Amino acid sequence: MNMFKTLAIATALCAGVAVQARPLADIQKSGTILLGSEGQYAPFNFFKGKQLTGYEIEVAEAVVKKMGLKFEWKTVGFDALLTGLAQDRWDLVIASHAITEDRSRAVTFTLPHYCSGGIIVSMKPEVAKAADLAGKVVAVQTGTTYLEAVKKVPGVKDVKNFPTDEAARNALASSRVDAWVTDRFVAKEMLAKAPKAGFRTGDMLFVEQVAAAVAKGNQGLADAWNKALKEAIADGTVGAISKKYFQEDVTCK
Template identity: 85%
Template sequence: MKVLKAFALVAALCGAVTAQARSLEDIQKSGTIILASEGQYAPFNFFKGKQLTGYEIDVAEVVAKKMGLKFEWKTVGFDALLTGLAQDRWDLVIASHAITEERAKAVTFTLPHYCSGGQIVSMTPSIAKAGDLASKTVAVQTGTTYLEHVKKVPGVKDVKNFPTDEAARNALASKRVDAWVTDRFVAKEMLAKNAKAGFKPGDMLFIEQVASAVSKGNQGLADAWNKALKAAIADGSIAAISQKYFQEDVTCK
């Protein structure tokens, strides 16, 4: 799942032209919550034709409805999502942001809506474990947790950044890199759709909780979102969405 590099994130948000975030009361008065996502990270958030869809999109819409709100979607590049949140361009971001200590200094997280982690994918069974990445070149998407985690693996020759996860995958397919590290559910869907492409799933490098984010200190909105999310989990709505996209329950246990 995705996360801006810690220091870059804090610097970007501190340097943003910060506006006053809409409170829960303001949102309730308007009747509509403004949600933001990337739209380029299947199966979590992506466009099917002109329709924004995906696990996170469905989850957010169910939660918004349980809050008694209509919703309006905005989509921008991943790196601009939290900056736009600080500028009050939207009320909540849901785009596979991992919960990290550094990010929690800049935004307020909701409860996690799924747990996942970074998985190694290669074109050969000989590259499957963290130790197998020694002397190898690894592809990751720019601005993600995968970058920092791969850098911590002893002996990695190089980490190549790509603007999208798809571009990182294509670099592996064309053998410009030796391995690709991505979200385990992204890898699962890709492997299912490209069974004959030669991709080999490897081990998990790390596990993380993934949550939505609201402006720092906007606790009223976070609490209301959490209450509605808990209700959607309790009534089976989130489990049904999980089954739709992953054929398993992806919520955190």
């Protein structure tokens, strides 16, 4: 979902609390890596009944297997994920975080596991391009890169924040906003599930790389993850997972 946060809170936590992230050797000794995700961002990470699943969940579990480890999942609201990483509540976060300069000051990103971007969704054909957002009220999920992207569009009347993409979508469906900017794959799945709901996708506002994150400076863990991720991409594992959820390869080219 490709999220943007200034991360002042996380940075402050890193600076003000003596927290030591678990290095790779400690994780290997324990045999289990603690993974954090949101669980509310289908098709990337979501609950099917009580089972956490999705593209990112399956990719992460495949990577962990190649690392020779077991995994344990923790799920919290998106805004708390990177802060929890800074507090050493988990070892790695994978929840559609776009790589941004601000985030990179607070965490260490792995290699990207997919590329995507923000797309305009509306109920009217005349709201499809960035220029069409002039004078309009636009919905975005709180904490996402879409917030800053929409703010940069000239003439936007207002940007409304919602705690989840589902809430933002519902605001559009009930005409409380004129448009919604979200991840292009989230929009694609929504249209597939509700083709008669009246939603229309427009132009992409931007493209971005999405990656997992570890505590700032925990390079050993990042390197081990990257090695395993490359192997999972090379042997077709990630491609197969991608096609299962998107009918296309979403890895960065």
